[in-house]
Amino acid sequence: MDITAVNALPYEEFVNIFGNVVEKCPIIPAAVWTRRPFVSLNALETAIMEFIDALPESGKEGILRCHPDLAGRDLQIGTLTRESREEQTGAGMDALSPKEALRMAHLNEEYKKRFDFPFVICARMNDKANILQQLSERCQNPRAVERTRGVEEVKKICRLRLQGLVLTDPLNKL
């Protein structure tokens, strides 16, 4: 689908297709639909980022709290969204050793206890070892730093999900 096809979508189809580009936040694409037509995928992405940036801090924390733990309960019992499942399994979150799994669980709990939102990282841009290391390091950050960092990761995840849905190669528009 190219951006011309995106712009031609009725809101219902748009929300169906883009509803999870920010995890469990269909309100975000549903809101930016108002700003179509988009001149490019980049313009659609920018509209989403601007909507997120304009939210109050509580709203940004709300976005983070809509995210599942990495290698957490939702992965174990099969209740992840399709996008999260693919991203987590791609990063090896379903193939942790017992020792890694225990460490991940402990660090997730520590992180959530400290910040009141989950550790969010773009799994497709990291591997298992890197995720564990960053989780451990980021547990030490101040809360405001982690809120900002978490939202940056949400945007990276969103960007990759969008690129999976809309053609970006200019050749495809010819």
Next chain:
Amino acid sequence: MDITAVNALPYEEFVNIFGNVVEKCPIIPAAVWTRRPFVSLNALETAIMEFIDALPESGKEGILRCHPDLAGRDLQIGTLTRESREEQTGAGMDALSPKEALRMAHLNEEYKKRFDFPFVICARMNDKANILQQLSERCQNPRAVERTRGVEEVKKICRLRLQGLVLTDPLNKL
């Protein structure tokens, strides 16, 4: 569950329980969790209403666009949220005559074509005849009036969903 129990919930359980008090917008309860402890159900409700009111107009339209049609495709194919299904069936949306169903479908399309968001009404406060009449009448309103009206209905729906989850009788707190 009384408000003391609500205040004791970790964010994950809070979002699980209250995630659909605004249809498909878990970001909203996930955001207002930041404002706990709530002195009463009313305070929780107020926090949600204030979060909605503070959204830009596009965000309010986004909330409306997360709502299903009344007696629409999601009801027919079984993809409504539990809350919506109970509310729609309670108002007789699954028991329309062929003539009523046709009229509802036509008016829903007319409404969406005119406003670019769906007709939202608190089904639990209306019956079949009333819903059809209001849908027909509201199709004639200016867009800004309908956006405001739709959000008012979202709040009524939210209030009733909250009351179904949290005890309101002060006697229960003794």
